Amino acid sequence: MISFCSVSKSFSNGGEWAVQDVSLEIQTGETLVLLGSSGSGKTTLLRLVNRLIKPTSGKILLDGTDVATQNPVQLRRRIGYVFQGIGLFPHYSVAANIEIVPRLLDWPKEKRQKRACELMELVGLPPAEYADRYPDELSGGQQQRVGVARALATDPEYLLMDEPFGALDAITRDSLQQELISLKQRLRKTIVFVTHDIGEALRLGDRIAVMHRGRLEQIGSQDELLNHPKTEFVRSLFEKSSMPNHP
Amino acid sequence: MIEWFQFVATRLPELWVRTGEHILLTGTSTLIAIAIGIPLGLAASRLPRLQGIITGGVGIVQTIPSLAMLAMLLALLNKIGTTPAIIALVLYALLPIVRNALAGLTGVPAPIKEAADGIGMTRNQRLWLVELPLATPVIITGIQTAAVVGVGIATLSAFIGAGGLGQFINRGIALSNHQLILLGAVPAALLALAVDASITSVQWGLRRRRSARRGNRLDGLIRTLALSAPLFILATGCLAVWKPDLLSAGTTSSGDNNAPVIRIGSKNFTEQLILGEIMAQLIEQNTEMQVVRKFDLGGTMICHSALRNGEIDLYAEYTGTALTTVLKREVISNPNEAYRIVSEAYAKQFDLTWLSPFGFNNTYAITLRETDAQRWGIKSISELKSRASELRAGWTSEFSERPDGYPGLREHYGFKFATVRDLDTALMYEALVQEEVDVICAFATDGRIAAYHLQPLEDDLQFFPPYFAAPIISAATLDKHPELEKILDLVAGKISSETMQRLNSQVDRDKRSPAEVAREFLQSNILPSIQ
Ligand SMILES: Nc1ncnc2c1ncn2[C@@H]1O[C@H](COP(=O)(O)OP(=O)(O)OP(=O)(O)O)[C@@H](O)[C@H]1O
Ligand SMILES: [Mg+2]
Numbered sequence: 001m002i003s004f005c006s007v008s009k010s011f012s013n014g015g016e017w018a019v020q021d022v023s024l025e026i027q028t029g030e031t032l033v034l035l036g037s038s039g040s041g042k043t044t045l046l047r048l049v050n051r052l053i054k055p056t057s058g059k060i061l062l063d064g065t066d067v068a069t070q071n072p073v074q075l076r077r078r079i080g081y082v083f084q085g086i087g088l089f090p091h092y093s094v095a096a097n098i099e100i101v102p103r104l105l106d107w108p109k110e111k112r113q114k115r116a117c118e119l120m121e122l123v124g125l126p127p128a129e130y131a132d133r134y135p136d137e138l139s140g141g142q143q144q145r146v147g148v149a150r151a152l153a154t155d156p157e158y159l160l161m162d163e164p165f166g167a168l169d170a171i172t173r174d175s176l177q178q179e180l181i182s183l184k185q186r187l188r189k190t191i192v193f194v195t196h197d198i199g200e201a202l203r204l205g206d207r208i209a210v211m212h213r214g215r216l217e218q219i220g221s222q223d224e225l226l227n228h229p230k231t232e233f234v235r236s237l238f239e240k241s242s243m244p245n246h247p
Numbered sequence: 248m249i250e251w252f253q254f255v256a257t258r259l260p261e262l263w264v265r266t267g268e269h270i271l272l273t274g275t276s277t278l279i280a281i282a283i284g285i286p287l288g289l290a291a292s293r294l295p296r297l298q299g300i301i302t303g304g305v306g307i308v309q310t311i312p313s314l315a316m317l318a319m320l321l322a323l324l325n326k327i328g329t330t331p332a333i334i335a336l337v338l339y340a341l342l343p344i345v346r347n348a349l350a351g352l353t354g355v356p357a358p359i360k361e362a363a364d365g366i367g368m369t370r371n372q373r374l375w376l377v378e379l380p381l382a383t384p385v386i387i388t389g390i391q392t393a394a395v396v397g398v399g400i401a402t403l404s405a406f407i408g409a410g411g412l413g414q415f416i417n418r419g420i421a422l423s424n425h426q427l428i429l430l431g432a433v434p435a436a437l438l439a440l441a442v443d444a445s446i447t448s449v450q451w452g453l454r455r456r457r458s459a460r461r462g463n464r465l466d467g468l469i470r471t472l473a474l475s476a477p478l479f480i481l482a483t484g485c486l487a488v489w490k491p492d493l494l495s496a497g498t499t500s501s502g503d504n505n506a507p508v509i510r511i512g513s514k515n516f517t518e519q520l521i522l523g524e525i526m527a528q529l530i531e532q533n534t535e536m537q538v539v540r541k542f543d544l545g546g547t548m549i550c551h552s553a554l555r556n557g558e559i560d561l562y563a564e565y566t567g568t569a570l571t572t573v574l575k576r577e578v579i580s581n582p583n584e585a586y587r588i589v590s591e592a593y594a595k596q597f598d599l600t601w602l603s604p605f606g607f608n609n610t611y612a613i614t615l616r617e618t619d620a621q622r623w624g625i626k627s628i629s630e631l632k633s634r635a636s637e638l639r640a641g642w643t644s645e646f647s648e649r650p651d652g653y654p655g656l657r658e659h660y661g662f663k664f665a666t667v668r669d670l671d672t673a674l675m676y677e678a679l680v681q682e683e684v685d686v687i688c689a690f691a692t693d694g695r696i697a698a699y700h701l702q703p704l705e706d707d708l709q710f711f712p713p714y715f716a717a718p719i720i721s722a723a724t725l726d727k728h729p730e731l732e733k734i735l736d737l738v739a740g741k742i743s744s745e746t747m748q749r750l751n752s753q754v755d756r757d758k759r760s761p762a763e764v765a766r767e768f769l770q771s772n773i774l775p776s777i778q
Contacts, residue, residue, distance in 0.1 A: 076367035083365065
């Protein structure tokens with residue numbers, strides 16, 4: 001369980017708020033989608049969870065313990081993170097990128113390689129063809145899939161995914177979304193998933209949190225957001241969408 | 248051209264050793280600079296507050312001219328040879344290495360650093376697994392710059408007796424011997440190119456990592472070779488220093504390794520090289536001792552401190568120089584009085600012994616082109632007075648500064664020249680002949696006076712002190728080997744000013760080697776008298 005308790009973050013010492021007074025809880029095994037326009041503070045919320053940045057005020061609890069009291073390295077190894085800018089290591093091959101966290105955890109080599117192969121199959125990159133390629137020899141979408149595989153490598157309890165499918169074509173995206181849905185059903189992972197795309201939010205989220213200018217506008221199930229929008233922003237957001245992906 | 252290659256062929260054994268020394272000087276100093284520079288670059292990238300101090304510090308070092316740096320280190324360490332040379336080279340190599348390490352490390356894109364943190368790397372893991380590998384090409388480019396520039400700067404190390412290819416260059420300049428200069432300069436340039444290429448090949452090898460990973464055996468081998476290219480150069484250097492006789496046609500030079508060693512020094516001009524050789528050959532012929540020649544040291548104070556520190560045992564000094572430059576005393580014009588005073592002072596202050604003088608007086612001689620002297624009807628220095636303000640003078644920087652040089656001359660004769668240029672001894676004569684300057688301060692025994700048709704002027708107001716040359720030796724060495732005095736006395740009083748001038752011109756004009764000229768002199772003048 002991840003809990004935000006009145007968390008605020010400003011990068012300019014009391015000037016503009018990147019995140020302002022956000023309180024919300026993500027239950028164990030739940031997938032929460034963070035939905036919001038560009039610059040609304042979604043990435044900032046993820047970075048706060050694994051201590052890449054510190055909150056200006058408020059605190060974040062992971063299973064009831066304040067993250068600020070935990071060893072950041074240990075903390076981060078429990079949390080798989082798919083970075084918005086992909087963040088692959090350009091000097092490592094695809095396989096080495098995926099194996100990096102197991103390597104930090106001193107897994108034996110064979111176990112590491114086996115795991116990397118599994119994951120590459122999972123994200124649709126046949127190891128025979130892709131294992132020895134380097135990130136700059138992949139398309140943007142293929143890179144994103146490697147990023148997802150890397151985050152899943154050690155089978156972490158928590159997953160923070162920052163627009164992981166942004167650069168994918170509709171068909172690949174659909175299959176990866178499907179994959180993620182089955183994954184979370186099988187493994188009961190706690191996932192925070194950031195997207196711009198309302199269809200994706202509706203399809204993947206157990207609940208959806210709508211961010212706007214650093215503030216949490218509303219958090220709730222699809223039904224609540226669609227039928228009982230609390231703010232004008234939320235209402236207009238969902239009005240515009242014709243819910244193409246709604247099951 | 249062909250002539251030069253033939254010349255090189257005769258010098259191959261020495262070229263081999265000097266190249267080895269040069270490689271080791273550059274290699275060692277580059278490796279030390281890497282060991283210091285990369286952590287410094289790292290510190291600068293981590294601690295912004297230190298960044299200015301570190302980059303500023305290594306930058307200032309760069310602005311010190313290399314000869315000044317060598318002179319300063321010499322004064323500081325009181326030591327000639329490899330140590331100050333390597334320290335100087337390390338200091339120069341630091342700037343490119345530190346700068347590039349800093350640029351490489353700070354150039355790692357922030358998102359990649361954040362990803363490294365975000366997946367749970369410790370600071371050290373991030374450094375070793377991500378930042379250093381990504382900064383490597385830039386860091387290596389810095390090392391490349393440092394090493395290539397180092398090969399060039401290392402040629403100056405010969406000034407302080409550290410050997411290397413610069414020794415040929417120095418000697419070539421001292422002897423106005425272009426073949427010798429090229430014997431040092433061409434291999435040094437080739438070495439710089441080789442070092443450059445070897446590091447480019449490392450960069451290439453690192454980029455080929457990808458294809459090598461894909462498991463082509465031949466590719467892997469080529470890549471390993473490319474990566475180890477600089478090691479081949481270093482290995483060659485080690486081999487040359489370890490097996491100096493590899494190219495000297497089989498025969499090993501010194502049979503007895505237990506023979507006592509005597510190290511003879513010399514300053515860096517023709518006469519000193521000849522005197523050094525004469526002393527060396529005398530000792531070689533008359534004792535079992537093994538003579539080590541540490542010639543071409545870059546000046547009086549370098550020889551003096553080397554002798555005092557026991558880095559050499561013996562060299563030839565001049566009474567006037569000892570009096571004014573070393574002891575900083577007043578000029579004395581009586582030769583016997585001057586000799587007595589320097590011997591006493593050297594014995595008391597430095598534990599050094601003056602042996603009997605060789606016989607000649609190599610005093611300074613204010614010198615014009617013969618044509619000018621005739622045209623103006625000038626024979627003595629005081630007659631210059633009316634023309635001095637139109638004449639351009641050129642001489643060694645030592646003469647410009649020494650109290651028994653230009654400053655004293657100006658006062659004593661009461662005139663000064665229009666301009667004064669500091670020139671190297673060898674270049675000074677060329678400059679006079681080429682009419683770049685009108686007056687130089689030659690040495691009375693210099694062979695070029697006759698060779699170039701120059702006219703030395705009489706010192707009619709007796710300004711210049713006598714410069715009688717004599718071997719000076721450390722008292723400790725003389726105690727251990729008292730026979731050295733008798734042996735060196737064999738040439739005492741045997742070299743007149745005319746003889747010395749002739750020997751000098753055999754080297755300067757006829758381009759014969761000092762060793763050969765010394766051998767011939769000893770054979771025809773000294774050896775018969777012993778037998
Ligand atoms: N390191 C930083 N320094 C200063 N300001 C920052 C920093 N990171 C983010 N911000 C600011 O904080 C606000 C929220 O940024 P954030 O990255 O969380 O947005 P986002 O919702 O992820 O947007 P996007 O959908 O475009 O990725 C923005 O106004 C941004 O300019
Ligand atoms: Mg973002």
